[in-house]
Amino acid sequence: MKGSPLEPADRNWWRSAAIYQVYVRSFADGDGDGTGDLAGVRARLPYLVELGVDALWFTPWYLSPLADGGYDVADYRTIDPQFGTLAEAEKLIAEARELGIRTIVDIVPNHVSDQHPWFRAAVAAGPGSPERELFHFRAGRGRSGEIPPNDWVGEFGGTPWTRLPDGEWYLHLFAPEQPDLNWDHPAVRTEHEDVLRFWFDRGVAGVRIDSAVLPAKDPALPDFTPGTDPHPYVDRDDLHDIYRSWRAVADQYDGVFVGEVWLPDTERFVRYLRPDELHTAFNLSFLACPWDAERLRTSIDETLAEHAPVGAPATWVLCNHDVTRTVTRYGRADDTGFAFERKRFGTPTDLELGTRRARAAALLSLALPGTVYLYQGEELGLPEAEIPRELIQDPMHSRSGGTDPGRDGCRVPLPWAADAPYAGFGSTVEPWLPQPPGWAAYAADLQAADPDSMLSLYRAALALRRARPGFRSAGLTWLDAAPGVLAFERGEGLRCVVNLSAAPVRLPAHGAVLLASGPLTEGGRLPVDTAVWLSA
Template identity: 80%
Template sequence: MAAPHSDRTDNWWRSAAIYQVYPRSFADGDGDGTGDLAGVRARLPYLAELGVDAIWFTPWYLSPLADGGYDVADYRTIDPSFGTLAEAEKLIAEARELNIRTIVDIVPNHVSDQHAWFRAALAAGPGSPERELFHFRPGRGANGELPPNDWPSQFAGSTWTRVEDGEWYLHLFTPQQPDLNWAHPAVREEHEDVLRFWFERGVAGVRIDSAALPAKDPDLADFVEGRDPHPYIDRDELHDIYRSWRAVADEYGAVFVGEVWLPDSERFARYLRPDELHTAFNFNFLSSPWDARRLRRTIDDTLAEHAPVGAPATWVLCNHDVTRTVTRYGREDTAFDFATKAFGTPTDLGLGTRRARAAALLTLALPGAVYLYQGEELGLPEAEIPPSRIQDPMHHRSGGTDPGRDGCRVPLPWSADAPYSGFGSRTEPWLPQPEDWATYAADRQAGDPGSMLSLYREALRLRRTEPGFGDGPFSWLPVGGPSVLAFARPGGLVCVVNFAAEPVPLPPHERLLLASGPLDDGGRLPQDTAVWLRT
């Protein structure tokens, strides 16, 4: 096991390229149709060649998988479908030998209804100390038949479930995910112990799921639109929790990235103060449409909100919850919003791919850290999952109107000529792969210098070897008008992205380092194309 301070080397996280692994869908090492740690270990050379600095794993802990592993039953046990704790320790060590750090996911808002604490709370009954770890309450109405309050769910449906003895318990997500009571000291102590458990096994960082949700109004008062403070989002009590977590992380030189969806930039920045979280995801950039003005405003806003606290920005185009970039950028509405997801939305994959290639160079050239979601480097589109095969609770709790998130979670294609596109050898994957999935296979793309994989490999190589990329100064350049984004990074590096219908001349330069697509016959930059230049 790693001793405290063993990984305190530098501020690697300020400029890192971090690759998100969704374990069920990355690689199947034992052929049972589900991705596992053996599959990841076998593909570590691929990730090293891709050029990433760290891997973020979505939850790999013991779980009934009611919500893709975000319903954790035991943080100290690897789910048997993925492997064992010993195998996770080997993976962390083997990745580190390849200069790849490991980030794990912690879900502080809730646990699984199969967690030992919640099973004990159900057995103990009303008024027991065990129930104080959660939010159990009597119902309203003449016979307690109505929920204790009217809080809206993060998924469709109710936020309260009634148990046999008549009490109700709170769950902002599914009924299988009871919310913890963060006002209870045992909840805080347990999570700090879990952090130490993983830091001692060599984990370099933690991604905090739904980081703005754990603290609740102690009175559980009804939700009133516009009332401040919100009863369960972004409450001030959270900052004391994360200051305590930061003290633990600092013992080990470990880092945090928070999943913080907040529209208020000043409130967002509070989580990034020097004694709280190191970084937080930039969802405004992810949600922005493919539009020069909107993206420029989002980039400016992001850098401005990070500047006062000295934290680096993080840039991300997609993740395990979001429609894949190639599909989204090929649609009439290129923004992302959970509320507007629908089955069968038309898309032009050729257009989306061209834009996604340009977006890759834009994103990788911005100052700060960047997150890549598995398959993004292969240019995978969103898959249409038959309704009978959808497993995501967002779909089921919406009554079938929301397509859910499984379309971006389809198992990866590794080998064009292997069964199930090389994901696994014996059993059909847990989610069905589209018929054309093999055309995106990593082995086929590796030999094609014009492929999406080759573009990402070269971009990440340049990003790693050019000192001007990553965290540091940034300035806009007056190139081509409002439909062109152009900016300078240190060392004479320039990124130019053309959103306009007409090609634009490149600014004076001594070398073209990388282009997302071919220039026109006059050496001009076509629409939906990006270049990196040295001036």
């Protein structure tokens, strides 16, 4: 299926786009070495056109030791050889654009790899050198400097400080292989603006900003006291000047930003969406909601309300490369939304229940006003995989002392063809992460031939979403509904009803059923854990 070339004048595409996240390492293997690559993505572009997405967001594909899945970048201007070459990336961007699909790349401003030339030079140069001013090096505390410089706790647990043989410590909020940059240094700012231009010059349409609230630090690096305002390294006011300078670069290219902004404070969150800063930010409260009508409605209302004053579109996300896959999360009795501490080995999961709810959640999220993000494999209904402990690569597992299985379970290579080796991932050798038994049952080729599959549901929903202008209208109007039922109307009389109650419910007055996540009852009622789109 051939898509349509993009119209350059469509500058507001990002306000209602469906964006598909590609974790390259696990998407498709084009050269048969067990690792996904750009050749594999290029070969699957027709599939993505058929799916009906507007853009692809690529997690980092740059040169990296892959200590943290590519979020430890050694060179932003080089593609990691496991994935391909810069020339291939340029071809992929151009080919996707010809098919009507834009490209978004990932930038990680908080840190780089310990193999980045800057950090290697800093280690070699020694204490007090100008090279170390690009990072956060400090002497330790205690009689011989044996105690870390402060009491912070890293994002992966444990102290975020590592001591070098010369006695100095360096800061890394994530893994030791990811030293934090010093954003008070002008060279750090200049380099990142140049990297933005580098990728915009190659045709990317936007940039996703990883851990967007973390780069700025209190220069004193003080101990952290809970409740301290401002926080020594989260959501500091200095960040807004950084993102204003980034926005000035993006505006030269009509480029778009989406920030990973984890903040519970609505007023602080919305500051990042002011007209001269980021265009959008991930709505992670919706992802974190359990399967509960009242809490989902509250999340939707609060999200729309906090975006309205700055005129930014909301974003809706059900899962990504960091969280438990949707069908697994919704199939657990202790479903309280997203939480790393609940990703335990052997947690009981009702996948039939989780799948039914995930199908309903798909129609809910796709019917909401704004931008929606899909994580690869979500359209196949893939469950979370339990990776044998000895094969886990995610540093979150080791940093937790082995109690947290980490994020590899949502990063297992995709199944494309049921009858092919390794479910058609493309490998002639064992993929970099093992596929669990029965993985081939989720293969895209099987689902494409099944009108009732998760893939067919997503294709139909995305086609309707694109074809009907009502889905691009602003806001929504809630309709009267029974307890445990979400019902709202969009433009042109489009209605979405989701039944999260304990019994089937009557549908509101309507002209036609456009799409349902599951069959209605014989009497035309909407079953439990089912969603439907209606026309007036």
